[in-house]
Amino acid sequence: MSDFDSGDELFDGVDADELMTPQKRPSVSKRKLGSEVDNNTPRPKRQAGEFGDEAVVRSAEKLNAFPDNVYDKPNHATVAARMRIAQDLLTQTFGYAAFRHEQAGAIERLLAGENALTMFPTGAGKSLCYQIPAIAFEQIDLDCGSRAPGEHGISIVVSPLIALMKDQVDALRRRKLPADVIDSTKTWEQLQDTYSGLREGKIRLIYCAPERLNNEGFVQTMQHVRGGVRLLAVDEAHCVSEWGHSFRPEYLKVARFAEEVKAERVVCLTATATPKVTQDICNSFKIQSEGVFRTPIYRPNLNLHVRAVKTKEEKHPLIFQFLSDNPGATLVYVTLQQQAVEMAADLRKEGFQAEAFHAGLKVETKTEIQDRFLAGKIRIVVATIAFGMGIDKPDIRNIIHFDMSSTIEEYCQQIGRAGRDGKTSNCMFYICPEDWYMRENFARGDLPSKKSLQELITDIFSPENASKPVGDTFKKSHHVQSRDFDIRTSPLATIYAALELQFGLIRAITPEYSEYKFEATPLYYGRAKTERSPEGKALYAGAVKKSTLHHIDLNQIVTRTGIMRVDLVRKLNELNDTGAIKLRAGGIEHKYRILRRLPRSAKEREALVDKLHEDLSRREQDALDRTRQVEDIMTGDKCLALALAEHFGMGLPGRRPKCGHCTHCLTGRRTVMPPRPTKRVDVVGIKRILAACDVRDDPRFLARIAFGIKSPRVTKLKMDKHQVFMSLADHDFESLLKEFTKACDAATA
Numbered sequence: 001m002s003d004f005d006s007g008d009e010l011f012d013g014v015d016a017d018e019l020m021t022p023q024k025r026p027s028v029s030k031r032k033l034g035s036e037v038d039n040n041t042p043r044p045k046r047q048a049g050e051f052g053d054e055a056v057v058r059s060a061e062k063l064n065a066f067p068d069n070v071y072d073k074p075n076h077a078t079v080a081a082r083m084r085i086a087q088d089l090l091t092q093t094f095g096y097a098a099f100r101h102e103q104a105g106a107i108e109r110l111l112a113g114e115n116a117l118t119m120f121p122t123g124a125g126k127s128l129c130y131q132i133p134a135i136a137f138e139q140i141d142l143d144c145g146s147r148a149p150g151e152h153g154i155s156i157v158v159s160p161l162i163a164l165m166k167d168q169v170d171a172l173r174r175r176k177l178p179a180d181v182i183d184s185t186k187t188w189e190q191l192q193d194t195y196s197g198l199r200e201g202k203i204r205l206i207y208c209a210p211e212r213l214n215n216e217g218f219v220q221t222m223q224h225v226r227g228g229v230r231l232l233a234v235d236e237a238h239c240v241s242e243w244g245h246s247f248r249p250e251y252l253k254v255a256r257f258a259e260e261v262k263a264e265r266v267v268c269l270t271a272t273a274t275p276k277v278t279q280d281i282c283n284s285f286k287i288q289s290e291g292v293f294r295t296p297i298y299r300p301n302l303n304l305h306v307r308a309v310k311t312k313e314e315k316h317p318l319i320f321q322f323l324s325d326n327p328g329a330t331l332v333y334v335t336l337q338q339q340a341v342e343m344a345a346d347l348r349k350e351g352f353q354a355e356a357f358h359a360g361l362k363v364e365t366k367t368e369i370q371d372r373f374l375a376g377k378i379r380i381v382v383a384t385i386a387f388g389m390g391i392d393k394p395d396i397r398n399i400i401h402f403d404m405s406s407t408i409e410e411y412c413q414q415i416g417r418a419g420r421d422g423k424t425s426n427c428m429f430y431i432c433p434e435d436w437y438m439r440e441n442f443a444r445g446d447l448p449s450k451k452s453l454q455e456l457i458t459d460i461f462s463p464e465n466a467s468k469p470v471g472d473t474f475k476k477s478h479h480v481q482s483r484d485f486d487i488r489t490s491p492l493a494t495i496y497a498a499l500e501l502q503f504g505l506i507r508a509i510t511p512e513y514s515e516y517k518f519e520a521t522p523l524y525y526g527r528a529k530t531e532r533s534p535e536g537k538a539l540y541a542g543a544v545k546k547s548t549l550h551h552i553d554l555n556q557i558v559t560r561t562g563i564m565r566v567d568l569v570r571k572l573n574e575l576n577d578t579g580a581i582k583l584r585a586g587g588i589e590h591k592y593r594i595l596r597r598l599p600r601s602a603k604e605r606e607a608l609v610d611k612l613h614e615d616l617s618r619r620e621q622d623a624l625d626r627t628r629q630v631e632d633i634m635t636g637d638k639c640l641a642l643a644l645a646e647h648f649g650m651g652l653p654g655r656r657p658k659c660g661h662c663t664h665c666l667t668g669r670r671t672v673m674p675p676r677p678t679k680r681v682d683v684v685g686i687k688r689i690l691a692a693c694d695v696r697d698d699p700r701f702l703a704r705i706a707f708g709i710k711s712p713r714v715t716k717l718k719m720d721k722h723q724v725f726m727s728l729a730d731h732d733f734e735s736l737l738k739e740f741t742k743a744c745d746a747a748t749a
Contacts (some may be wrong), residue, residue: 081143082111085136090128093135093175100125102293107132110231110265111140115287117237117268117278119294121416126269127168130155130233133267134205135177137230150201153227156263157207158254159235165207172205179205182212201226210239210250213257214508222261229263234285237268238409241280249497253508255284256501271416272297272409275649297412297648301419304640304662305428306671315430319400320350323380326426328397329373332382333414335403335438343402344382354380357387385410394421400428404435406442407626408633408647431634433676436627437729443623444733445709448487449700450613456485456495457605457612466598475512475589486701486713494619495612496590503608505599506592512565514587516552516572518543523580535571538563549584637670677730685728686739692724693717696747699740706736 086107090096099107101120109116110133120126134155141147159165165181172179180194180203197203198221212218222229232254234240239251258266266285273281278292309315323330332347334340337358347354355369355378372378374393381387396418405411411429419425448456459481465474478496482489499505528540542557543550552572558565576583599605633643639658645651652658658665689706695717704711705719708726719725728736 079108079112082136082140083108085139085143086111086132089132089135093177094128094132096128099128101295103128106267106293109291109293110267111136113265114291115266115268115285116291116293117270117281117285117287119270119273119278119292121271121295121297121299124271124295126235126271129269130157130231130267131168131172131177131205133231134233138204147227151227152201152204153230153264154198154203154225155205155231155233156222156229156261157205157233157235158210158213158257159207160209160239160248160251161236162209165209169205169207177205178203179207181207182218183209198225210248210254213250213253215510217510219257219260222257229261230265232258232261232263232266234266234268236270237281238270238273238277240268240284241273241277249493252497252501258285272412272648274409274647278649296645296650296653298641298645298650298652298659299416299419300659301422301424302415303424303426304415304644304659305426306634306640306663307428307430308635308671308673309430309432310674311432312434315402315432316346318430319402319428320347320352322400322426322428323347323352323398326398328379328425329376329393329395330380330398330400331387331396331414331417332380332400332402333405334382334384337384339402340382340384344380347380347382352380353378354382357381357383359384385414391417392420393417395423396420397423397425398428399425400430402430404431404439404627405630406439406623408629408644411630412644412648429634431631431671431673433674436631436676439627440624440733441707441709443620443627444707445704445711446488446491446623447616447620447700448485448491448613449698450609451698452485452487453495453613453616454605454609456481456487456492457599457609459485460499461598461600461605463600465594466600468594468598470594470596473509473591473593475591477514477587477589479588483712483716486698486711488711491616491619494616496592498612498615500592504595507595509591509593511588511590513585514589515585516554517549517584517586518552518572518576518581519549519584520581521579523578524575527575527580533571534561535563535567536575539568539571539575550581631673635671635673637664639664679731681731681735681739682728685724686736686743689724689727690740690743692722693719696744699737699744702740702743703733703736706731706740707733 083104086104087099090099101124102118103120103125106116106118106129110129116129118126118129137155138152141152142149157165157168162183165183169179169181178197180197182191182194186194194203194206198206208218234251234254237251239248240254241247266287268281268285268287270277270281281287282289282292307318309318319332332343332354334343337360340356340358344354344356355372357366357369361369369378369381370387370391373381374391399415399418401411401414405414415427418427460476468474478489478492481487482492487495496506496508500507527536531537531540538557538561539552542560543552545551554565554568557563557568572581572583575581599608629647633640633647636643639652640662641659642652642657663671685706689702693702693705695701698713701711701713704714705722705725706728708729710720714720714725
């Protein structure tokens with residue numbers, strides 16, 4: 001089923017008190033996540049790890065003591081005892097002889113009840129930093145007699161990667177470790193098993209997506225779960241920061257969730273974070289600088305190469321030659337799905353063993369390609385960014401970037417997948433002036449026009465919604481709003497997150513489906529005759545058959561019978577899971593609770609629109625600037641390895657000025673980008689677009705057509721199929737916007 005009904009029914013209508021046992025719940029730290037830092041007593045700095053002084057950043061700060069917590073003020077003997085338990089788990093359960101990088105330091109800090117941030121390269125074992133503490137708590141509790149059996153609490157892992165969550169849970173279960181995941185694919189019976197495990201204190205690790213934190217029932221359950229939340233792990237933590245390379249609005253709510261469930265400690269995990277992003281994460285989760293654990297980004301076995309050409313066509317023969325000269329497993333990164341397909345086909349024509357991988361493939365196809373690549377049966381995978389997360393293949397010898405990466409962080413994550421066996425690997429980055437167009441296309445598509453934003457805010461805070469009292473709720477379809485107001489779903493989510501977290505007007509709660517349909521099986525009609533439950537009778541009576549499917553109007557049934565919606569949905573899931581029907585649900589409606597009086601006047605809404613548009617405009621410029629950083633580093637007059645390290649606030653080992661094996665070091669000169677040709681505004685082209693499209697209320701919409709940027713309105717009017725679409729893609733976007741603004745102003749004058 002879905003994230004919004006089948007999965008969430010586990011927590012709707014549950015009496016949270018049932019999750020508690022008569023025993024007294026152990027006290028959690030007196031220090032909340034937002035507590036003050038006592039700077040009066042200095043705390044000794046940690047020693048740098050095996051990677052040198054650049055590996056760890058620490059300061060001499062003193063944390064509050066909280067004596068009611070068994071994890072407070074550990075002495076050397078206590079620390080040693082806890083780490084022996086962690087070491088035993090590492091060796092006996094996970095099969096590793098010793099901790100790597102800064103794993104031991106991060107785990108020691110978490111077992112002492114403090115928050116931490118780990119920044120380890122991809123594949124360096126970040127997951128052990130929360131898996132080992134989550135399992136170790138029980139043994140530590142029993143050793144010191146602080147908690148009774150079953151009162152050891154849970155650890156929650158928030159991750160945006162559903163496939164990785166499932167893989168980790170499967171791996172933990174194979175080791176007989178009590179882990180589970182809450183996602184949209186679970187059956188009702190499976191969710192009941194999860195609920196039972198939480199109630200009985202049998203689960204130690206539970207994984208969920210950040211969107212799950214909008215579910216009120218889930219939050220309430222975690223607030224009262226037996227033994228409390230011992231640890232909250234925030235995977236891909238850079239998503240918290242608006243300065244990060246993959247900001248996700250839902251991640252902004254994770255810190256609030258940590259407060260709400262009174263998580264005893266938090267660990268944030270990421271592979272890459274600039275100093276600015278690091279500070280954002282630390283501020284969000286109250287992590288002191290001595291709680292930051294990181295390893296150098298420099299990898300001495302990676303040779304970083306850059307090659308500038310005039311056109312994309314010139315890249316193809318260079319790639320063919322590079323692959324002939326450099327054998328071994330290879331990833332070729334492109335931007336678009338069609339590029340992956342075409343490049344893989346071109347490579348096969350040249351005699352290379354290659355397959356395309358992108359998000360549009362069927363799950364079974366993607367799994368097969370991954371498995372064959374891991375097994376060495378495919379040499380080359382041509383992929384979008386959809387490939388690579390969680391792929392732990394130690395002998396990848398080459399990484400090729402056909403297109404310019406959107407950020408330095410993205411580039412570093414991708415080259416980090418090469419040479420994990422420590423052997424020499426080559427990373428080739430091809431760059432040309434045309435690359436900038438594609439990145440600008442992505443960046444420019446997310447900023448809505450001010451007119452679109454005004455219409456959206458007017459719709460959200462309609463007279464009907466604005467007149468509702470604080471505490472009441474309203475529902476909106478993001479799909480409909482995206483279509484009607486020409487705003488992509490990503491910036492739409494950012495707008496709603498701002499209304500929730502920045503302005504404090506609303507709060508997202510459990511979404512609902514607006515449409516339910518089902519196909520009846522032979523079992524359905526037999527069940528209909530013998531059904532005794534009020535919910536079942538109401539559903540059978542209310543089902544209207546249209547063609548081959550039965551349609552259910554839940555709101556109508558609720559109004560007519562008074563039966564709770566949650567009970568009707570539960571019954572539908574039961575009928576689906578027992579084979580009586582094949583259920584289909586759609587039309588997701590996002591639901592919001594009103595936190596304070598909503599804007600009612602035009603003046604109030606206008607002020608809100610101005611602030612939101614200013615923030616979104618800044619985000620657009622930030623995206624362009626981050627891509628410009630990629631070009632600047634690749635074509636700069638500095639050792640590539642050093643430039644990358646400095647981007648993340650580090651340097652090379654021994655403060656060396658250069659690595660000695662990148663393109664800049666080997667050639668002794670910078671890579672020069674061929675000049676971009678200057679283009680005068682094509683007045684005839686502008687007039688052609690104005691003749692093809694009669695829209696005059698939004699100059700940005702017309703500029704998107706000219707530049708070749710799709711948006712909901714562009715697609716709705718089928719302008720992306722018109723010959724004028726992308727006809728002025730070689731122009732400067734700002735110059736196009738200026739010309740179409742003039743045309744729209746003239747038309748409305």
